[in-house]
Amino acid sequence: MEIKKGIAVSPGIAITRALIIDSEDYRIPRRKIMPSQRMTEIRRIRNAFKDAIGELTRLEVVQSGAGGGKIKDIFAVHLRFLHDRSLRKRITDLVHSGSVTAEYAVSTALREVASHFTKVKDTYISERAADIYDIERRLLRQLLGKRREDVGHLTEEVVVVARELSPTQTAGFNTEFVKGIATDAGGRTSHTAIVARSLGIPVVMALEDFTEAVTGGDTVIIDGNRGIVIVNPNSETIRQYEEYSLEFAELEHKLDAIKEKPAVTRDGVKITLLGNIEFPDEAELVLQKGGEGIGLYRTEFLYLNSPSEPTEEDHYQAYAETIGVFKHRPVIIRTLDLGADKYTQSKRFAPEPNPFLGLRSIRFCLQNLMMFKTQLHAILRASVLGEVKVMFPLITNLQELMQAKMILRDVMEDLDEESVAYNKDIQIGIMIETPSAALTGSALARDVAFFSIGTNDLTQYTLAVDRGNERVSTLYSSVDPAVLRLIRTVIQDAHKAQIDINICGEMASEPQCIMLLMGMGVRTISLAPPMMPEIKQIIRSVTMEDCNNVARKTLGMNSERQISNYLRDATRKILPEAF
Ligand code: PEP
Numbered sequence: 001m002e003i004k005k006g007i008a009v010s011p012g013i014a015i016t017r018a019l020i021i022d023s024e025d026y027r028i029p030r031r032k033i034m035p036s037q038r039m040t041e042i043r044r045i046r047n048a049f050k051d052a053i054g055e056l057t058r059l060e061v062v063q064s065g066a067g068g069g070k071i072k073d074i075f076a077v078h079l080r081f082l083h084d085r086s087l088r089k090r091i092t093d094l095v096h097s098g099s100v101t102a103e104y105a106v107s108t109a110l111r112e113v114a115s116h117f118t119k120v121k122d123t124y125i126s127e128r129a130a131d132i133y134d135i136e137r138r139l140l141r142q143l144l145g146k147r148r149e150d151v152g153h154l155t156e157e158v159v160v161v162a163r164e165l166s167p168t169q170t171a172g173f174n175t176e177f178v179k180g181i182a183t184d185a186g187g188r189t190s191h192t193a194i195v196a197r198s199l200g201i202p203v204v205m206a207l208e209d210f211t212e213a214v215t216g217g218d219t220v221i222i223d224g225n226r227g228i229v230i231v232n233p234n235s236e237t238i239r240q241y242e243e244y245s246l247e248f249a250e251l252e253h254k255l256d257a258i259k260e261k262p263a264v265t266r267d268g269v270k271i272t273l274l275g276n277i278e279f280p281d282e283a284e285l286v287l288q289k290g291g292e293g294i295g296l297y298r299t300e301f302l303y304l305n306s307p308s309e310p311t312e313e314d315h316y317q318a319y320a321e322t323i324g325v326f327k328h329r330p331v332i333i334r335t336l337d338l339g340a341d342k343y344t345q346s347k348r349f350a351p352e353p354n355p356f357l358g359l360r361s362i363r364f365c366l367q368n369l370m371m372f373k374t375q376l377h378a379i380l381r382a383s384v385l386g387e388v389k390v391m392f393p394l395i396t397n398l399q400e401l402m403q404a405k406m407i408l409r410d411v412m413e414d415l416d417e418e419s420v421a422y423n424k425d426i427q428i429g430i431m432i433e434t435p436s437a438a439l440t441g442s443a444l445a446r447d448v449a450f451f452s453i454g455t456n457d458l459t460q461y462t463l464a465v466d467r468g469n470e471r472v473s474t475l476y477s478s479v480d481p482a483v484l485r486l487i488r489t490v491i492q493d494a495h496k497a498q499i500d501i502n503i504c505g506e507m508a509s510e511p512q513c514i515m516l517l518m519g520m521g522v523r524t525i526s527l528a529p530p531m532m533p534e535i536k537q538i539i540r541s542v543t544m545e546d547c548n549n550v551a552r553k554t555l556g557m558n559s560e561r562q563i564s565n566y567l568r569d570a571t572r573k574i575l576p577e578a579f
């Protein structure tokens with residue numbers, strides 16, 4: 001039995017067998033081969049191509065049915081590459097001239113082609129680089145005899161164990177079978193963690209070398225409450241955890257029962273609970289958990305889930321579906337927040353040295369106007385369907401906000417010319433997620449209807465700590481005195497300017513932060529749907545006087561450790577079962 005401690009990302013207990021997912025970092029043998037081995041390597045290449053073609057042809061047939069059109073087209077493109085004689089010749093030439101292994105030759109030749117594609121200005125062609133990498137992986141799988149574990153066709157319950165998962169990979173998990181997740185990498189507010197939490201299954205991240213301690217099929221306990229994983233537990237530990245798991249399920253059940261009750265403090269102050277979503281079908285979950293609207297729709301997942309750029313109609317349909325669930329309630333659509341750890345297919349292969357400080361979010365949109373306008377066009381069209389608001393992410397200065405608003409106005413003029421209906425008074429808001437925005441809140445507030453504090457990014461940029469890097473995760477804390485002072489400033493500026501203010505970072509899902517945020521003046525929060533019942537329970541158990549005291553004491557403290565201990569103790573008194 002081996003116990004490992006990581007970061008508790010999503011609560012709950014899972015006890016079942018491990019499924020290890022490859023990182024897809026295939027180890028390519030670089031050793032030189034003897035001249036006598038060349039023919040063997042060339043035969044291996046021939047077989048790998050033959051098997052890859054066979055595999056793709058079978059997949060193409062499966063996709064021939066209704067709805068498989070787009071995917072079938074992709075397979076057809078891959079097949080054309082695999083049949084290309086010049087590509088095969090380049091690979092075999094490498095084996096002959098360089099005396100390298102089949103794997104090395106395949107990887108080198110395909111990466112040459114991909115890098116050639118990425119340099120082409122035409123987006124359609126540069127995006128084909130992703131196809132080349134896919135073909136490379138398929139051939140390497142054949143050569144290395146390493147089949148990717150297929151998470152799409154599970155028939156029994158597993159806990160997924162991986163070095164690292166992408167947000168898109170995670171979003172594809174079927175929770176009927178995937179009962180928990182444990183990863184070596186990641187932080188509590190990484191986008192993979194955010195998606196994993198929305199699945200409502202226990203998740204532990206930042207386990208460092210956990211994948212080396214576990215083999216596929218081992219029994220693993222994931223304790224998402226305490227951030228612990230146990231490999232091959234003994235029977236006594238399993239028994240204790242089974243009991244604990246039942247108690248936790250009972251607590252969840254009890255909390256779920258309050259979903260119909262209002263989020264009102266004991267002295268009658270109403271708190272509005274909105275939901276954070278990545279996909280339209282999650283809107284229903286927000287409603288079920290007692291949410292009163294959508295405070296953050298992360299629309300970039302439309303891109304991350306699709307092999308090609310979504311059309312305006314794709315955008316519109318997704319928004320219409322979400323608004324349909326919350327007809328007369330607010331739906332805040334955040335414009336694309338691509339970049340950093342959320343790549344489009346084409347961008348993944350043009351990495352930046354410091355992606356979180358690079359061309360991400362609103363900056364990316366302001367440099368890709370066609371893409372940005374397509375989205376704004378769709379949001380405005382959807383604005384007549386309900387109470388839609390538009391929100392720009394990662395604003396760092398007033399000029400950026402002005403530019404974004406000007407583009408929105410351009411799109412409005414286009415719609416006027418096309419005689420398409422939209423809400424001319426649509427509310428425009430911005431996310432406050434950089435120290436520069438937080439410090440200039442009073443100026444920014446004049447040009448927007450609301451602020452939404454994105455504490456995930458605000459924390460990372462204030463403390464200079466990468467939110468997804470497990471090696472510095474102990475330094476990452478939204479209750480660090482520096483972050484709290486910025487949050488307080490933003491709330492005060494919003495109040496002075498009489499604009500709406502809400503919090504949509506993961507801090508709003510943390511039970512121990514709720515009294516503090518309320519005491520600092522927040523009345524609207526947007527959070528992960530699975531956390532809503534617990535947060536509502538806390539709100540219903542306190543008075544504003546309790547919250548004001550907590551905020552006053554916390555803001556007088558100068559040490560993060562002291563603050564987090566104090567907040568944990570204060571919350572434990574209100575909701576002891578949650579700790
Ligand atoms: C944030 O940064 O707090 C936020 C809500 O945005 P995201 O997590 O999508 O970066």
Ligand code: MG
Nearest residue numbers: 433454456457
């Ligand atoms: Mg953010």
